[in-house]
Amino acid sequence: MLIRTADITAEMQPHFSQEVFPSQKFTDGSSGGGRDKELATAKTENAEESICFSAFKVGAALQSIDDWWSEDADYCIRTNEYGVDKKRVIPLRTPKKGNDFYTLLRTRVPDFIHDLKAAENSHGIANDIHYFMSVLIKGGLFSTQLKKEK
Numbered sequence: 001m002l003i004r005t006a007d008i009t010a011e012m013q014p015h016f017s018q019e020v021f022p023s024q025k026f027t028d029g030s031s032g033g034g035r036d037k038e039l040a041t042a043k044t045e046n047a048e049e050s051i052c053f054s055a056f057k058v059g060a061a062l063q064s065i066d067d068w069w070s071e072d073a074d075y076c077i078r079t080n081e082y083g084v085d086k087k088r089v090i091p092l093r094t095p096k097k098g099n100d101f102y103t104l105l106r107t108r109v110p111d112f113i114h115d116l117k118a119a120e121n122s123h124g125i126a127n128d129i130h131y132f133m134s135v136l137i138k139g140g141l142f143s144t145q146l147k148k149e150k
Contacts (some may be wrong), residue, residue: 052068063138068127069093079134093131101135104128 023040034043042052052062060078065074069083069092077085081101083093093100112129119125 022051023057025054063134065134066131068131069099077132079138081135099128099131101132104132108132 023035025040039051040054041049063079064076066079066083067073069077077083077092081093082091083100084091091100095103098104104112108128110112112126112132115126115129
């Protein structure tokens with residue numbers, strides 16, 4: 001049996017006046033009318049309650065690393081097959097541009113393997129490789145298939 005766990009400790013240093021949105025939990029509404037949203041909390045070592053970031057929010061933050069979608073990208077988007085910018089509601093990685101996951105899978109994997117072998121003696125790995133591997137790590141291509149098999 002393979003058990004995957006991780007203890008993550010982090011300190012946040014937000015910019016001055018930056019909004020921070022802790023995780024929320026959904027309640028059954030027993031405290032009043034309808035479904036209520038409350039901040040998720042955890043007990044600290046001294047038994048006090050503190051707001052927290054759930055594993056889902058932490059996972060989403062870890063996936064928000066794709067600034068490889070353009071040479072002059074000035075912000076990161078969440079890693080996914082078509083590089084969807086959820087704020088602007090547009091895909092930034094498309095088959096027409098040739099930088100989406102499936103186009104890279106069809107056309108560039110042999111190049112990636114060659115480049116990675118060559119990179120063993122250097123420090124540079126192409127941005128497309130970083131992107132491609134980040135999609136595989138987050139479970140992009142196979143995630144729907146895994147859900148069906150369970």
